[in-house]
Amino acid sequence: MTVPLHRRDPSRWVDRRSQYIAQECGVRERLARAKAWSELGYSASGIGKRLDVTEGTARSYLDEIEERWCWSAAFARAEGELAIEAEVGSGGDS
Numbered sequence: 001m002t003v004p005l006h007r008r009d010p011s012r013w014v015d016r017r018s019q020y021i022a023q024e025c026g027v028r029e030r031l032a033r034a035k036a037w038s039e040l041g042y043s044a045s046g047i048g049k050r051l052d053v054t055e056g057t058a059r060s061y062l063d064e065i066e067e068r069w070c071w072s073a074a075f076a077r078a079e080g081e082l083a084i085e086a087e088v089g090s091g092g093d094s
Contacts, residue, residue, distance in 0.1 A: 010040055014050075027068070034061035 014036040021032035030051065048058035051089045 011050075014040070025068075031061055031064060031068075034058060035065050038062060038065065 005057060014033060016037040017039065018022045018032035020030060021027065021035055022029050025032070025037075030053075033042055033051060034047050035049055042050065044059040047061070048055040051061075
């Protein structure tokens, strides 16, 4: 059984997902990375630690995500929605 990328290497999944979000949605990389981490279920505190920013800054990213897309855009995604099926950037793992 193949372990999905978001479980095997969450940081790499976030790298690939945030590249896609930044490119497709025209947002800055920090905001895209915050959104990707939030899709994995991380809170403002957890996102702050991963982006090396304060929890307040991470919360402001989540607030901006909610304003830009909708209130549920910063929620964790269901397991089946986390697959990366197409190559994004470098690396061929899906």
